Amino acid sequence: MERVFLGVTGASGAPYAAVALRGLTRAGYEVGLCVSHAGAHVISHELQRNGPDEPPNAGVVVDEFVRAHADPAGDVRLLGLQEMTSPFASGSARTKGALIVPCSGSTLGAIAHGTGRNLIHRAADVMLKERRPLVLVPRETPVSSIQLESMLTLTRAGAVVLPAAPGFYHLPDRIDDLVNFVVGKALDHLGVEHDLLERWGEQQPGLAS
Numbered sequence: 001m002e003r004v005f006l007g008v009t010g011a012s013g014a015p016y017a018a019v020a021l022r023g024l025t026r027a028g029y030e031v032g033l034c035v036s037h038a039g040a041h042v043i044s045h046e047l048q049r050n051g052p053d054e055p056p057n058a059g060v061v062v063d064e065f066v067r068a069h070a071d072p073a074g075d076v077r078l079l080g081l082q083e084m085t086s087p088f089a090s091g092s093a094r095t096k097g098a099l100i101v102p103c104s105g106s107t108l109g110a111i112a113h114g115t116g117r118n119l120i121h122r123a124a125d126v127m128l129k130e131r132r133p134l135v136l137v138p139r140e141t142p143v144s145s146i147q148l149e150s151m152l153t154l155t156r157a158g159a160v161v162l163p164a165a166p167g168f169y170h171l172p173d174r175i176d177d178l179v180n181f182v183v184g185k186a187l188d189h190l191g192v193e194h195d196l197l198e199r200w201g202e203q204q205p206g207l208a209s
């Protein structure tokens with residue numbers, strides 16, 4: 001079974017992480033899931049509706065996140081933020097790629113500048129040096145020149161920077177449609193099969209591709 005890394009950081013957009021976890025587990029990957037402290041805070045607030053305060057127990061938040069959103073038959077390995085013995089911390093381990101969704105501005109900066117302090121940063125670093133797929137889904141608006149330069153640096157280094165900017169040309173009816181659009185594009189760039197997207201020109205005969 002192939003391994004994929006899923007990093008969840010503290011940008012707004014926890015629903016994107018939930019759909020990514022479901023998509024990766026449904027597609028049959030072993031998912032190494034690593035959630036930052038701020039990521040757990042945002043999951044608690046946006047998905048579990050616990051209010052805006054930081055949750056007293058991030059582990060409980062992450063367990064509940066996996067229970068609610070992973071495919072029940074899926075293989076999810078929870079990884080500690082400082083777990084540098086994880087396969088994802090080493091280039092010699094066989095891994096398919098990494099997705100960081102949502103990706104905060106500070107995680108973007110740490111990866112872009114090689115100043116990583118946790119497993120999410122390290123896993124991204126490894127993907128870049130091994131030339132494996134790294135997909136980053138930042139969510140911020142407006143963006144500073146610092147964040148724009150981080151995105152440019154990362155793109156030049158081989159990452160796919162895929163802002164959480166859903167299109168509307170597929171005529172979405174529900175928030176889920178917008179979330180699925182962004183995650184579907186991210187999974188495409190990892191080479192993961194999914195049915196989250198209606199593909200332009202494939203469902204609607206006569207439309208341009």
Ligand SMILES: Cc1cc2nc3c(=O)[nH]c(=O)nc-3n(C[C@H](O)[C@H](O)[C@H](O)COP(=O)(O)O)c2cc1C
Binds near residue numbers: 011012036038139140
């Ligand atoms: C509710 C909430 C929403 C946030 N939204 C964003 C956001 O959309 N984008 C962002 O870059 N940071 C956002 N932040 C700030 C990050 O969580 C903060 O910079 C944190 O240090 C990121 O750490 P991490 O990258 O280790 O997860 C948000 C924080 C909270 C509590």
